[in-house]
Amino acid sequence: MPFFLPMLLLAQAYDPEIEAVMNRSAKQKQEERAAAAAAVPAKAAAPAREDGRIPVPAKYAAPFQACLDQAIESPDAGVAFAQKWRIEGGSFYARHCMGFAYARAERWTPAIVAFQQAAEEAERSGEMAQSARLWAQAGNAALASGDAAKARDEFDAALARGLPDGLEKGEVHLDRARALVALGDGAGARDSIDVALEQAPRDPLGWLLSATLARRSGELPLAQAHIARSVQLSPDDASVALEEGNIAVLTGHEDIARSAWTRAVRLAPDAPAGKAAADNLSRLPASKTAG
Template sequence: MILLALLAQAAAPSCTALARTDPAAAERAARATVGGGATARQCLGLALAGQERFAEAAAAFTEAARAGELARDGKAADYWAQAGNAWLAAGSAAKARAALDAALAAGTLEGLARGEAHLDRARALVATGQPAAARTDLDQATALAGDDPLAWLLSATLARREGDLPRARADIAQALRRSADDAQVQLEAGNIAAAAGEADKAEAAWKEAARLAPDAPAGRSAANALAQFASKEPK
């Protein structure tokens, strides 16, 4: 969800469309014009991301960002944000953090784009064991990208892990308001209810998560959590 939104920012419409419909063709086109500067390198990143070659995509976005800085085209921060997002998808949180630091330091990202960059940096910070710093970024994310349920979901999850159940409850309520049909949101709602000792609410939320996405990680985690209730049923 976040990846697709960020990868579409600041891209030429034709490149974005081709990367979505035929990423291999987009890659060929981008490589044919890769000497064209930051825009061509960004197009290559989009094409590679469309093929789930995220580490290669991140490298292409990084090249676009550096070229953009040299050209002073005003879009370097967008490219850095895309690089950070792609590094997250590639499982390289430390590299994502560095790219997102550059994106935010540029001072040119505004509104939703800035909020999403804070959200991604929070993800990188959590992955690298820095929850306190992640909280600062998540507060920025919920303020600037408050329509994104992922911002509220991650804020709720972090609050639960830090033992702040009132904050966790408030934030998961915001996530549910925006995306109650997301199994990850329902799973976390169940986790928070369980942490608060509300077994009935936890069971209901986990059942919904398992129903929504029985074959996805969130659905399977919910099904595993529900096993505790099955073991307590009278025989």
């Protein structure tokens, strides 16, 4: 394999976590978080379920779901619903929905404030797990706004409130790692991503970010192992395929790199990952590309 190829790859400004991890759809992320809270009605003291969802008390479940539905249909209608419900006694669930509605509109500053206020109100009510979840929501809104430092602080606040072991804790550590990557703190990101992999081992994005961090730091055996896990969990993700190729070419497996990049182009030709993969393919020697 020509020496210049890995050097060109290492010089690229694009890395797959920019699209797949750092810039994960803000609306999708907020909807995932809201859906995790909008579970079946149950007693307020109900424990977390295996999927990480904490049931909403019956008193709040129906209006909370109605508020989320309004926000999805129209963010302004969701804000109005939440404001009225808050006055009528909607507790921190009303503020939670307000933050969700603002996030749907990509109005990140009021979304952060609403989630922070909801988290503080939940804590005053003794709902520490709910408070932790809402601090995490505030962190994702801050990350979507481009304020990685604030996001890190919000995720730290979420973890300080305590979450049970499992998927939810892992997701918060993954989000914290995203913020630390944006801040250029590779060592801190590695610490959080290692916890995320332990707590949420079936999240392919965790393995993708881990593989990319390992590649950046020159830990290629670790990068190979972790990208293989990400490919296993998400074989049709163009960003995963791109990183698989990046790691393969740096470890002398040009045939695997070509196959992975070709798959990335096929899966998402117009996305940043697909375009980066196409560019990488164009840098392969013409004779090999033709063969």
